[in-house]
Amino acid sequence: MPQVLEPGKTRTMDEFIAELRLLKASAGNPSITEITRRVHAAWQRAGRPRSEWPARSTVGNCFQLGRRRPNSDLLLAVVHALVDGDAASFAAWRLALHAVLGEAEASSRVTVADRLPDLPAHHVIRHSLLKQAVGLLDDGVHPALALHGMVGTGKTVLALFLGRRLLAATPQPGPVLYADLHGRDAEAPATDPAAVLYTFLRMLGITGERIPRGMQARAGLYRQLLHQRRALVLLDDAADVEQLRPLLPYDLTCRVLVTSRHDLRGIDGIHRVHIPAFTPQEAASLLHQAAGPDRLHAHPEDVRRITQTLACHPLALTVIGRHLRDHPTWAPADYLKEPLTMLAMEGGLRAALARSTARLDAGAHHLLRLLVLHPPHDIDVPATAALLGTTATTATRHLMALAAEHLVEASAPGRFRMPDLVRAYAEERLGIDEPASVIRKAAQCLQHHMTAAGLCLAGPSEAEAPTPRGTSRIPAYVRYTRSVRTDRAVAA
Numbered sequence: 001m002p003q004v005l006e007p008g009k010t011r012t013m014d015e016f017i018a019e020l021r022l023l024k025a026s027a028g029n030p031s032i033t034e035i036t037r038r039v040h041a042a043w044q045r046a047g048r049p050r051s052e053w054p055a056r057s058t059v060g061n062c063f064q065l066g067r068r069r070p071n072s073d074l075l076l077a078v079v080h081a082l083v084d085g086d087a088a089s090f091a092a093w094r095l096a097l098h099a100v101l102g103e104a105e106a107s108s109r110v111t112v113a114d115r116l117p118d119l120p121a122h123h124v125i126r127h128s129l130l131k132q133a134v135g136l137l138d139d140g141v142h143p144a145l146a147l148h149g150m151v152g153t154g155k156t157v158l159a160l161f162l163g164r165r166l167l168a169a170t171p172q173p174g175p176v177l178y179a180d181l182h183g184r185d186a187e188a189p190a191t192d193p194a195a196v197l198y199t200f201l202r203m204l205g206i207t208g209e210r211i212p213r214g215m216q217a218r219a220g221l222y223r224q225l226l227h228q229r230r231a232l233v234l235l236d237d238a239a240d241v242e243q244l245r246p247l248l249p250y251d252l253t254c255r256v257l258v259t260s261r262h263d264l265r266g267i268d269g270i271h272r273v274h275i276p277a278f279t280p281q282e283a284a285s286l287l288h289q290a291a292g293p294d295r296l297h298a299h300p301e302d303v304r305r306i307t308q309t310l311a312c313h314p315l316a317l318t319v320i321g322r323h324l325r326d327h328p329t330w331a332p333a334d335y336l337k338e339p340l341t342m343l344a345m346e347g348g349l350r351a352a353l354a355r356s357t358a359r360l361d362a363g364a365h366h367l368l369r370l371l372v373l374h375p376p377h378d379i380d381v382p383a384t385a386a387l388l389g390t391t392a393t394t395a396t397r398h399l400m401a402l403a404a405e406h407l408v409e410a411s412a413p414g415r416f417r418m419p420d421l422v423r424a425y426a427e428e429r430l431g432i433d434e435p436a437s438v439i440r441k442a443a444q445c446l447q448h449h450m451t452a453a454g455l456c457l458a459g460p461s462e463a464e465a466p467t468p469r470g471t472s473r474i475p476a477y478v479r480y481t482r483s484v485r486t487d488r489a490v491a492a
Contacts, residue, residue: 007096012208014065016100020079021063023093027082032060038081039074072097099213110191111180112199116163116234122289122318123157124282129275133162136271137255144248144256146238146264149275150406150419151184151352152315155259156236158275163234166255174229174254175204179247183239184261184355190239193246197222200247219246228253235259239359241267261356263404277419280304283312290321295328302332309340311420319347341424353425356405363394364401369434370442371408371418372427372476378415386449387442427476 010016024030030038036059043053054074062070062078076094083089137145145162147155167173177200181191197218201211204225212218226233226249238244238260245267248256258264264272278286284303288296296303310316320335323343335343357365370387371379379387385395399416402408408416418426430439 007093009209010096010100011211011213013070013100015209016097017063017065020075023079023082024063027084030082032056032063035059035078035081039077042077042080070101072101110195110199111182112196112203113178114203115176116160116167116178116232119160120157122286122321123161124154124278124286124289124314125161126154126158126278126282129158129273130162130165133158133273134165136273137166139271140252142269142271143252143254144258144270146258146260146267146270146272147275148260148263148272148406150277150313150422151261151356152313152349153275153277154314155275159234159236159257159259163232163257167232170230170232170255172230174231175226177203177231177233178236179234180236181238181243183237183243184358185237190243193243194218196247201225215246222247223249223251226254227251230254233257238262238264240264261405263406265404278307278312278314278317280307280312283307283310283314283317286314287317287321287324290318291324295324296332299332302336305336306332306340309336310344313344313349313419313421315352316341316344316349316421319344319349323347341421344421345425345428349421350425350428353422356407360401360405363388364398366434367395367398368402368407368422368426369430370439372423372430373439373443373446376418376420376423378411378417380415382453383446383449384416387446389442389445430476 007016007019010019024035033056036054036056039059040053044050054077058071058074059078062075075097076090079093079097080090083093133145133147137143147159149155163176167176179191179196179200181193181196183190194215197215198211200222201218202208204222206221206225212221228251231249231251231254233247233249233254233256235244235247235256235258238258240262241264244258244260244264248269250269256270258270263274264270277283284307287303287307306320307317310320320340320343324330324332324335357368360368367384367388371384373387374383381392381395381399384399385392388395388398399408403410403416407422408418411417
């Protein structure tokens with residue numbers, strides 16, 4: 001039978017169905033009843049029970065356009081009934097269908113818009129960072145900016161503010177393209193950039209049949225369409241440079257804003273700005289907004305202590321502010337008597353941190369938990385190597401992986417510190433994810449290293465070691481140090 005079309009050219013389900021109609025015509029235009037009979041015969045030979053055989057109307061629906069949930073098994077059976085035993089032709093149709101369904105599935109996971117999303121109800125304008133970002137974008141060399149930082153520090157809100165400012169300041173602005181790349185979605189893989197390009201191209205006026213299949217061809221057409229267009233592209237929550245690179249227009253008239261929890265090193269033509277936690281003034285402003293009018297105006301000292309305990313972290317402050325708003329019988333001072341960090345964790349911070357750690361390799365994940373055995377000040381590479389029982393090279397690699405995700409911060413060359421809220425999360429996971437024997441061994445190795453270096457692991461007043469504000473829990477580094485010393489005393 002002569003080949004009527006190349007099924008590999010189909011890109012959407014409607015295109016596939018249209019070509020299936022042509023295949024039916026080229027096969028002598030058998031009736032739906034005849035096609036149904038052939039499918040029944042094939043499935044009977046394959047031993048499929050009669051209860052699975054399709055009705056005539058179901059087979060007829062295979063030729064209807066506008067289908068959103070096609071039965072791929074039945075579609076292939078219809079193709080098989082029409083190609084009259086041509087194995088090569090059937091294989092080509094099967095590959096085409098799988099490609100079309102894969103494209104449709106990928107596109108269904110894409111969150112894309114031709115305008116900027118609305119700002120959240122509670123937000124703070126970070127004027128100093130906005131000024132820095134605008135200055136970088138106005139340098140005339142690299143009109144792309146990546147905002148990176150720890151989870152919940154307000155990167156997306158800042159990008160939305162900045163995007164609006166850029167649009168207002170641009171004479172005759174061009175297209176606006178927004179995509180959530182789901183870089184740290186623990187429930188699904190990061191968005192396929194090819195699917196984002198497909199949707200962007202559709203927004204830019206390219207019909208489905210004109211969109212190339214390959215990533216590079218799509219990226220080339222995308223850049224061609226944005227050339228000299230003064231477009232604004234906002235790519236939110238990028239996973240890594242591989243996901244990001246095909247989506248950059250590389251045009252001096254187009255502004256590109258990227259947010260990511262990863263530091264995105266290794267990509268050219270883009271400025272990078274680290275987004276820290278709020279200043280005390282910004283933190284107080286956000287807490288007041290989230291808590292509601294007049295909820296905290298009479299309690300400035302409690303506000304100061306709450307923001308300090310939460311390290312001025314925007315997401316944690318928003319959670320506690322909402323708790324204040326929803327619990328009017330709680331006085332602000334009540335939060336200082338409760339495990340404030342745990343309330344923030346329950347309100348969403350734990351889930352956000354879990355997403356940040358989801359794509360760490362096993363070694364870096366293991367280190368994140370063990371780091372809470374070290375006192376809450378700078379840790380260096382030798383101490384990390386002792387904690388892990390590994391080489392300095394391996395310890396450095398894992399520390400850099402954590403730093404790239406902003407789960408630890410480089411405080412000096414070769415020295416790192418874990419933010420308080422990350423430490424609280426890691427301490428939760430320590431007793432859940434690590435066996436007691438592993439924890440005890442790591443604590444022993446760290447203490448041996450600290451003793452040999454003339455350092456004290458838990459400080460001179462270990463028995464009176466401070467506990468986190470608002471809780472009576474003994475920190476892990478104190479608890480396990482005491483355990484190790486008790487074991488030594490018993491052995492002696």
